[in-house]
Structures are given as structure tokens and as C-alpha cells.
Amino acid sequence: MTGVRVVVVGAGVVGLSTAVCIAESLPVCSVTLLAEKFSPDTTSDGAAGIVFAAPFPDIPLERQRRWFKDSFDHLLAIAQSQHAPDAGVILSSGWQIFKEVPATKEPYWSDLVIGFRAMTDRELKRFPDHKFGQVFTTVKCECSSYLPWLEERFRKAGGRVEQRRVSSLQELGDGFDLVVNCSGLGSKALVGDPGVYPVRGQVLQVEAPWLTHFIRDGDGKTYIYPGVHSVTIGGTRQEGDWRLHVDRGDSASILERCSRLEPSLKKAKVLGEWVGLRPSRRNPRVERERMLLQGRTSVPVVHNYGHGGWGVTIAWGTALDALGLVRQCLKEMPRAKL
Ligand code: FAD
Numbered sequence: 001m002t003g004v005r006v007v008v009v010g011a012g013v014v015g016l017s018t019a020v021c022i023a024e025s026l027p028v029c030s031v032t033l034l035a036e037k038f039s040p041d042t043t044s045d046g047a048a049g050i051v052f053a054a055p056f057p058d059i060p061l062e063r064q065r066r067w068f069k070d071s072f073d074h075l076l077a078i079a080q081s082q083h084a085p086d087a088g089v090i091l092s093s094g095w096q097i098f099k100e101v102p103a104t105k106e107p108y109w110s111d112l113v114i115g116f117r118a119m120t121d122r123e124l125k126r127f128p129d130h131k132f133g134q135v136f137t138t139v140k141c142e143c144s145s146y147l148p149w150l151e152e153r154f155r156k157a158g159g160r161v162e163q164r165r166v167s168s169l170q171e172l173g174d175g176f177d178l179v180v181n182c183s184g185l186g187s188k189a190l191v192g193d194p195g196v197y198p199v200r201g202q203v204l205q206v207e208a209p210w211l212t213h214f215i216r217d218g219d220g221k222t223y224i225y226p227g228v229h230s231v232t233i234g235g236t237r238q239e240g241d242w243r244l245h246v247d248r249g250d251s252a253s254i255l256e257r258c259s260r261l262e263p264s265l266k267k268a269k270v271l272g273e274w275v276g277l278r279p280s281r282r283n284p285r286v287e288r289e290r291m292l293l294q295g296r297t298s299v300p301v302v303h304n305y306g307h308g309g310w311g312v313t314i315a316w317g318t319a320l321d322a323l324g325l326v327r328q329c330l331k332e333m334p335r336a337k338l
Contacts (some may be wrong), residue, residue, distance in 0.1 A: 004029045004330060007176040009166065009190070010305070011035035012044035013143055013312050015182035016150040017319035018304055022180070022326055023157035029326075032176070033154060036165035036186075039147035043184060044311060046274040048203065048225045048232040049141040050092060050214060051075060053109060053310040056283040061108050067317030068109045074316040075139040088145025088228060093137040094214030095119060097130040097261075102218060105132070113138045127261065130217075140214075141312050142227055166190065169301065173293025178329055179301045180322060184279035187305045193285070196306060198277035200241035202250045203234040208268040215261050220309070222257040230271050233258040237309070239280075246273040281306030286318050288325045300329035 006029045008019040015035060023031045039045050051072055055064060078089040097119070110116040119133035127133065151161065166172065169190060172179050181187060188196040208231045216223040225232045236250050251273055259265045284306040290298040304322040307314060 005176045006178045007032045008180040010182035011038045012042040013315040017315040021319045021323040023159040032160045034162045043276040044143040046276045049312045051139040051313045053313045067314040070317035087149040088142035092140040096216045097133040098218035101132040170294040173296045181303045199280045200238040202236045205230040205272040206268040280308040
């Protein structure tokens with residue numbers, strides 16, 4: 001039976017993860033994935049996709065650990081399976097280095113990644129401007145492969161895909177029984193959330209196949225992430241900046257900062273430049289409400305947006321939470337629907 005018509009708005013990593021979780025777990029639902037942009041044109045497509053996070057201020061750490069663990073375990077299983085090449089998910093080892101010793105030497109996810117430890121003095125010698133460092137193995141999820149792979153999985157589970165822009169959730173009241181909002185930065189206008197804002201990020205893709213380990217400065221602004229086809233180097237974190245065009249000054253600064261960490265990058269060929277806007281919010285919004293939508297008394301809406309710079313990292317975890325919220329909504333629906 002497919003009695004409950006569910007629409008997931010947004011086809012970035014958050015929307016696709018959520019749509020797959022619902023379509024695969026709830027056969028009672030017919031799920032439509034609706035978005036203005038699909039891969040390769042979403043913000044998620046350009047993310048470096050390294051699984052790593054800073055804590056959100058107001059979400060209990062246990063919940064954030066669950067988001068991280070569920071996502072990490074899901075991606076690790078893919079990285080260690082025959083699906084890894086198609087899904088674009090690989091293991092990635094490297095160093096996070098700090099100019100000053102950080103207040104928290106062990107982030108909340110330190111026991112969830114593989115082999116986390118402090119760097120030795122010998123290892124740190126390579127980075128003379130830095131006093132402290134961490135070594136670990138995590139996962140790198142390249143969304144330009146992962147999103148099409150997830151979309152295929154969604155279609156196999158019976159999901160439908162529709163490309164269109166909606167200017168208000170009101171438009172969806174007529175055709176659907178339940179709305180799941182994963183529209184990222186689009187939520188600012190779509191649900192009128194003033195807490196949503198962009199954090200602009202610019203990166204370069206360079207050819208440097210000799211680099212196999214990531215290097216991330218603890219300030220989050222300078223990083224080198226070797227991937228399957230190229231090395232992503234970055235970056236910028238410009239709050240409230242909506243510019244989507246490449247800034248030449250930013251590119252020069254990225255090259256200069258990254259070459260200081262890894263001098264061999266001076267010889268690397270630049271393959272491309274990319275800008276994306278992180279869909280930021282003080283905390284991600286993963287909760288449900290009822291909304292009065294056009295032509296209906298009240299429709300359940302599950303929100304899952306505002307992941308900022310950590311959307312690839314926690315997408316699967318928040319998708320599982322959103323699935324739980326959808327289940328709660330179903331329990332409250334008239335039995336006739338089910
Ligand atoms: P998006 O990918 O932006 O998708 C939003 C979807 O909603 C799109 O399909 C869009 O078309 C749709 N939509 C919006 N409004 C409407 C509307 N009105 N009607 C119809 N559809 C609509 N994260 C990590 O975890 N690790 C990293 O290493 C990492 N590196 C990054 C590097 C850079 C330079 C940037 C910019 C980001 C990085 N991120 C990283 C963050 C990550 O990219 C985001 O957190 C993630 O992509 C958010 O996913 P999303 O699905 O919420 O949004």
C-alpha cells in the first residue's frame with residue numbers, strides 16, 4: 001500500500017539522504033523528491049566532503065554524537081564495500097594542526113573516527129608554525145558521485161523525482177499529506193526562517209596525485225583534501241556573503257596559504273575553482289510542526305535544514321532523525337490513510 005503522499009523538498013545531500021531513508025523504510029509512503037537543483041548543481045556537489053565537525057552550541061552533545069556516528073558508520077560501510085567507487089566514498093587519513101594548543105584537545109567525535117591520537121613532536125616538525133596536532137582516519141564523501149548514487153537508490157525504492165522551484169510550502173498543500181523540508185539555504189525564504197544565513201566558501205581543485213594525506217589548519221580556513229580525481233584546497237568562511245562568483249583574490253590567498261603548509265602545491269596545476277554557500281544556522285533544525293497549507297486544515301511538516309559547514313558529515317544521522325519524526329506523524333494520521 002502506498003497511501004501517504006510524502007514530498008521531500010531539496011536534492012542536496014540532506015534531502016537525498018532523507019528521501020532514501022523514508023522510501024526504503026516506509027513502504028506505506030509514496031515519496032516524491034522535489035527540487036529546483038539536482039546534482040551536479042547543488043551546494044553539496046562542491047563540498048570537499050570530509051567527515052569532520054565542530055559542535056553546534058545548543059544541541060545536546062549526545063544527539064550530535066549520534067548524528068556523527070550514524071553518518072560515519074553508514075559511509076564507512078560504503079567505503080569498505082563494492083559500492084565505494086560508484087558512490088565516491090573513500091577512507092582518508094591525515095592531520096589537523098593548530099597554531100595554539102586548543103582548549104579541547106579531543107573533539108566529541110574523537111572516539112568515533114579511526115585511530116585518533118595527538119601528533120608526536122617528530123610529526124609536528126613538518127609544520128613549524130603549529131604547536132599541536134591530531135592524526136586520524138575519517139571518510140571523504142564526494143557528492144558529485146554520491147548524490148547520483150543516492151538518487152539511483154531512491155528510484156529503486158520506488159521514489160519519484162520532480163524538478164521545480166517552489167516559492168512557498170503553501171503550494172504543496174494540495175498534492176501531499178506530509179512535507180519534509182530539506183531546502184538548505186532555501187529555507188530562509190521557503191519557511192521565512194531569519195536564522196538561516198550563507199557562509200561563503202571558495203575552493204580550488206588541483207592536480208597533485210602525490211598528495212595522499214589531508215592537512216587541515218584548526219582555524220578551519222586552510223585545508224588540503226586529496227580526493228579520488230583531484231585535491232581540493234581551500235578555503236574561505238565569509239559569513240553573510242552571497243557572492244557566487246569566483247574571487248581572484250581568494251584564489252591567490254588559498255594557493256599561498258596551502259603552499260605554506262605543503263610547498264609541493266606550488267607545482268600543482270589548477271583544474272578548477274568553485275564557490276558554494278554553506279546553509280548555516282546557529283543549530284540545524286531537525287523537528288516537526290503542523291502548518292496550515294493551501295486547501296488543507298493542517299499538514300505535518302518535518303524540517304531538516306541548516307547544517308552549515310558539516311552537512312556531508314551529519315546528513316545520514318539527521319536523515320534518520322527526520323525518518324523518526326515522519327514515523328511519529330504517520331502514527332497521528334487517520335487510519336484510513338494508512
Ligand atoms: P544543498 O546542497 O544546498 O541543497 C539544497 C536543495 O534544496 C537543492 O536541491 C535546492 O535546489 C533545493 N531548494 C532550495 N530552495 C528551493 C525551493 N524554493 N524550491 C525547490 N527546491 C529548493 N560539509 C562537510 O560535512 N564536509 C566538508 O568537507 C564540507 N566542505 C565544504 C566546502 C565548501 C566550500 C562548502 C561551501 C561547503 C562544505 N560543506 C562541507 C558543507 C556542505 O556542503 C553543506 O552542509 C551541505 O551541502 C548542505 O546540504 P543541503 O542538502 O542542506 O543543501
